[in-house]
Amino acid sequence: MINVLLVDDQPLLRMGFRLVLETQPDIAVVGEAGDGAEAVAQVAALAPDVVLMDVRMPGMDGLEATERITRDHAGSRVLILTTFDLDEYAFAALHAGAAGFLLKNVQPAEMIAGIRTVAAGDGVVAPRLTRVLIETFTRLNRARTGSADDPRLDRLTDREREVLIEMAKGLSNAEIATELGLSEATVKTHVSRILPKLGLRDRVQAVVLAYQTGLLRPP
Amino acid sequence: MINVLLVDDQPLLRMGFRLVLETQPDIAVVGEAGDGAEAVAQVAALAPDVVLMDVRMPGMDGLEATERITRDHAGSRVLILTTFDLDEYAFAALHAGAAGFLLKNVQPAEMIAGIRTVAAGDGVVAPRLTRVLIETFTRLNRARTGSADDPRLDRLTDREREVLIEMAKGLSNAEIATELGLSEATVKTHVSRILPKLGLRDRVQAVVLAYQTGLLRPP
């Protein structure tokens, strides 16, 4: 049995949801709340499996409530249900820890399926948002994995790229020499070839370039 | 009317899909393919709205086919349909440009809904994966927005932090002086205070730290 808490500032809407959900034998509406603060209190008292949460509410809004609930009551999972396709709300909601994000114009069957999905520990996102999520994900991941290569880097030889990477770790020429098993003179030669090729003044700018192109990335 | 191309190396499975899909008045199966190469050719010939794509196939697999299709035929959107919850396939598929990713054990109704969603330009992802996608998204985004502050940075004064940021952009002391309206001597003083506070040897390492702590981030 999935215990659900309804959170919305419109009593009529809560009533509608309750009627829809109670047609399902495996779903029970165990409580209601009219704002964020009340929602947090209800979650603490009732420990529902799923919280059906509106975003825009007087007082504490749904996002802050979601953040508190997911932080303090990991057992309860939050499914955001909001009016329109407000992307900023969506991303904020996911950051706040929501397990799902649906629009209020979904079919009842989809909403019910979403509740079951969230209760099972999985995630559900409105189709329009799923697309944005995928795009953002691939873009971020591409930036991380460093396929945003600067064309200038292609002009470097393999060895030069190696030296550049060591340089970008903050090593001195002598340290790079030790690291790569070279003489310091050789490293200096490489460095003196790398910088003009990349149009840079000194190794400091080389580090900047290395991070900005994704040649190196924050760990 | 949504034109669909079926891609799977098992003819029986294609037959099953075709029977299911043809119960829908707004969906038409316009072609089939048994491997990736054939799929690419069929997409070029038929320009279907949606490609229902298997991953594991002899010859060119579904991922490479997806990559080519989304690159060369932006009008056709690919919905990956694979056997089990292979996360690595999922992420690779999204990177390859897939608009959706479902498991073959979905209900027919969900698959049909997924096809409509993808045809409408939106995205659809299996619930289990949606969760991972959300987690990855929030994690990546958090890393980007730089909440991974190093406690050492707290020991810097406001002005020192300012100088550090300029330094991390690759500027020389003289340039920082101009930028902040100071004398070069002052900048040198700040730098000489910053480095020991952070336990660093030179400004190169300061740049590394700035990027690794998220004080600066790739654009």
Place this chain on the structure above:
DNA sequence: GTAGCCGTACATCGGCCGGTGGACCTTCGC
């Protein structure tokens, strides 16, 4: 084969950098 690129290595020189020590001023807290 020979011209060219790459990788290795050296010497020298000017310049920026970083350390040290000192100085003055403002702001804040006791």
Place this chain on the structure above:
DNA sequence: GCGAAGGTCCACCGGCCGATGTACGGCTAC
């Protein structure tokens, strides 16, 4: 009122850096 902390400025010195020129062996391509 006065010390502490932050911010601004200066001079000097040693050191690493980057530029320049030069050199040699290996490999590839023509």
